[in-house]
Amino acid sequence: MNKGMTFNALKAGTKVAVDPKFLFDFEAVRQEVPGTSFHETTSDDYFGNIASRDTAFDVIYLDGLHTAEQTIRDLVNATSFLKDCGVIIIDDVFPCSYVASLPNRRETRLIRQASGDTTGAWMGDVYRLVFFVETFCQQFSYCTVNNNHGQLVMWREPRRSVPDRTLTQVGEKAYKDIFLEKDSFQCAPLSQILKRIEAARR
Structure with missing residues (x-):
């Protein structure tokens, strides 16, 4: 961005x-x-001090600090400024490697230097946000576009049920869980996601 x-x-x-x-x-x-x-400025400052109470967006795209904590905070703030028929897109929910999934960028760089890894990609632990949305955002439906490190797309459409999962369990999700619990990501082609969003608006 x-x-x-x-x-x-x-x-x-x-x-x-x-x-x-x-x-x-x-x-x-x-x-x-x-x-x-x-x-x-920071997203916290924008949502807290700059955006007016009547600010509303059709699309909000979150691609920031690449940590689950900050992205969840951005997501919670974003929902207050989203139009009823709007969508939120969260980038980088599919890290390309274990090293790229570490939330501490300095540690990522040190491991790459020590291992001779010359790739520079870093998504952090934003993948944990998928499990957060699945568990705690029941008023939203979502799917993930699995390209360019993954983008989660969410829109207002209630889901009948959510997993029995705690915040602690969400925070403990590891890189391996991206593969072991891939169904949680609800991967779908963009064309199919757009059809679902249109259907929800009717």
């Missing part, structure tokens, strides 16, 4: 970007693209 590639490629009447440090000339984009605003 901080390089603007995804954000700037999107076309919408109103677009809002939040990041502590943008790595591109966002002032130039703001001037060139009407309806675009940038907030160089």
Whole structure:
């Protein structure tokens, strides 16, 4: 997000970007693209101090600190600013390796250096958020697009039941559980997910 590639490629009447440090000339984009605003701050600050009470979005895309704790906090805040027919997308829920799934980026770098791993991908433990949504967000349905490190897509549609799982158990989910409990991710093609969202809006 901080390089603007995804954000700037999107076309919408109103677009809002939040990041502590943008790595591109966002002032130039703001001037060139009407309806675009940038907030160089944390998501906590944006949701707590900047977004007004009547702010509401059709789509909220979460791709931030790559830790489960911060992403869950962003998710809980985002639900308060989502339109009834809106969707939330969470990036990086499928880490590409065990090392990439570690929540501490410094530890990830040290292990890579010691092992000679030259890949730079890092998703952190955002995968735990899938188990959180499955267990504690019953008013939302969701699916996961399994490409580009995985994107979870969720929309307002109540589910009849949720797993019997505690917050502690969610926090203890390990990289292996991505494979051992893959059904929890509800992987589906994007075309199928879009059909489900449309059906829920009727």
